[in-house]
Amino acid sequence: MSKKEVFSEFNGETIYKLSLTNQNNMSISCLSYGANWYELLVPTKNGKQNLLLNFPTIEDYVRTNEYLNMSIGRTASRIGKGEFVLDQQTYHVDHNEGGNTLHGGPHGFNRLNWESRIQGNQIIFDRRITPADDSFPGTLDVTITYTLTNDNQVLIDYKAKSDALTVFNPTSHAYWNLNADDRNVNNLNLYVRSAEHLELDHEKIPTGKTVKNSGTPYDFRHLKPIGQAIEGLQDIPEKGIDDVYILDDHDDSLPDAILENPEQKISVEFYTERNAIVLFTSNAFGEDQPFINKTGQPQVGVALEAQTAPNAIFDSRFGDFTIDKGQPRHYQTKYRVIF
Ligand code: G6D
Secondary structure (H helix, E strand, C coil), rough: EEEEEEEEECCCCEEEEEEEECCCCCCCCECCCCCCCEEEEEEECCEEEEEEEECCHHHHHHCCCCCCCCEEEEEEEEEEHHHECCCEEEECCCECCCEEECCCCCCCCHHEEEEEEECCCEEEEEEEEEHHCCCCCCCEEEEEEEEECCEEEEEEEEEEEEEECEECCCEEEEHHHHCCCCCCHHEEEEEEEEEEEEEEHHHHHCCEEEEEEECCCCCCCCCHHHCCCCCCCCCCCCCEEEEEEECCCCCCCCCCEEEEEECCEEEEEEEECCCCEEEEEECCCCCCCCCCCCCCCCCEEEEEECCCCHHHHHHHHCCEEEEECCECEEEEEEEEEEC
């Protein structure tokens, strides 16, 4: 079952809501604004439960800067000083966090109203993005596709081609909360297949060094409650996690992360071919954020943002997220839902 309907009007544009339901009565819905992942609904004995945080109006998304469930690009995470070098040429892109560029800058994917359509079991978003749109080099033709399968998986595919050398490191900024009742995620168990995370400076820019997770609150090598990690981080300013986890070598048969509600027996397995996941436990969220069915509070949600390590932009040891003319890129993140 599928449906495309008007969600709202904003800035003279129509924002569409596109929905799919599979044969197990699991549904997803997306908004054309920001190619946003609005809902992941699973059937329960008490009705359908949304596993994602969301807001009631598009104005709520625009007013807050938490990128709630937005598609992120051209580049996830931070570019220090908005500066990078490609093929010996230095580029400066627009800043939006002090002197740095976060999540593609002030005109990133999350700020665009995407062309949208439904095709079978896919919700498809398209956009052409030019340097005049977002200050990055190269005109990029991007397609973001959400696929809902009948074995309860959601695939997000990011495809792009460019007319010139540029960068492309997209992600989904979905915030998860697997609880039906109004509570934060500290009771949920988390696993991340990672041995180290990036050292960050005071502006959360990678220093190029890595830090071992083992024996620290950052270690999720074995399923453990998020709250256990949070308790161990109360003496740092963040009082939670906002870090780039470098993933173990990819193995298609092994999830890169698992989020589990042990009480409701609902879990989500994350699979990505990318080499990193940013883990963010919404540490400074508060009651000013009008989530549907959840009170804004620290750890109200957890974001797991699959991406190429952001410092690959200046350190090839951590990957490569350039895209060149005639060399299209395709990334996929897979979410397997068990309920
Ligand atoms: C990403 O790592 C960043 C956070 O610092 C930021 O607050 C959030 O996006 C909106 O998770």
